[in-house]
Amino acid sequence: MKFHLKQLTVAAALLLAFGAQAQTAAAPSAAKKELIAKVLAFQQPGIESLARALVEQPAARMMQGAGAALQQVPADKREATAKAIEADVRKFVDEASALTRDKAVQLAPTTIGPMLDEKFNEDELKQLIAWFESPVNKKYQQMGGEMQNALGQKLVAEMRGAIEGRLKTLEQGVAKRLGLSPQPAPTAPTTTKPVTPSTSAAKK
Structure with a gap:
């Protein structure tokens, strides 16, 4: 019995040791953290656009519904009512977009950061940053809207x-x-x- 207990104790100690090593290995280095932060900085405009789109989509549906409902408003009050509704929706979009944008930027390091750490090594992150900074990428991004x-x-x-x-x-x-x-x-x-x-x- 003592022998089995000793074996279990040693096995438990080894498991704890391996677990600690795995956690240490999983933690990105300071240099890699810096590279990930730089990639996230390049992605911030897209993150902010995503946050705004999440707010604008339901607002757009609301405006479409309001447009149909306006047909029931007396003609002499229709234009003023439409402008008032548009102002209310615009205020909602501006305020909610700011809140959503700030939260998205706050969540990105703990959401996207670990994904970048898992899928990319330091050399790949450096290549990714070099692409973001390259004139070719900047030219392509400028053409995106066109x-x-x-x-x-x-x-x-x-x-x-x-x-x-x-x-x-x-x-x-x-x-x-x-x-x-x-x-x-x-x-x-x-x-x-x-x-x-x-x-x-x-x-x-």
Whole structure:
């Protein structure tokens, strides 16, 4: 019995020792932490855009619903009501975006950081940073918006007729189910951006 207890004690000690070594090995070095922080800094604009999109998407849906509901408002009050709603939604987007952005930036090191540590070694992180800093990458990033706009405009031009027809059919079907007289069908989007309140002035 004493022999078995001694074996168990030694085994437990070895497990603890190996566990401590594994934890030590898993902890990134100071140099690697610095590289990860630099990668996260390059990613911050994307992180902030993600946070804002999470707020703008439900706000856009709310604006679309409000646009339909405005048809029930008396014509002489419709414009003022629309402006008031837009101001309320814009205020919500600005305030909620700031809160969400700050939280996203705060969470990134503990969420994305460990993923970078697991998937990339120091040399790979250095290569990644070199790519972020390269003139080729900067040139490509500058073209990103132009390429998206060009494709979006072409897509809208090609699909406008098909989308408007489907929207009209859907609107008529919904109105029929509700027993309502159908309102004029909404038109297809004319820009590549989602329908959101104007927020350009709020960007920093």
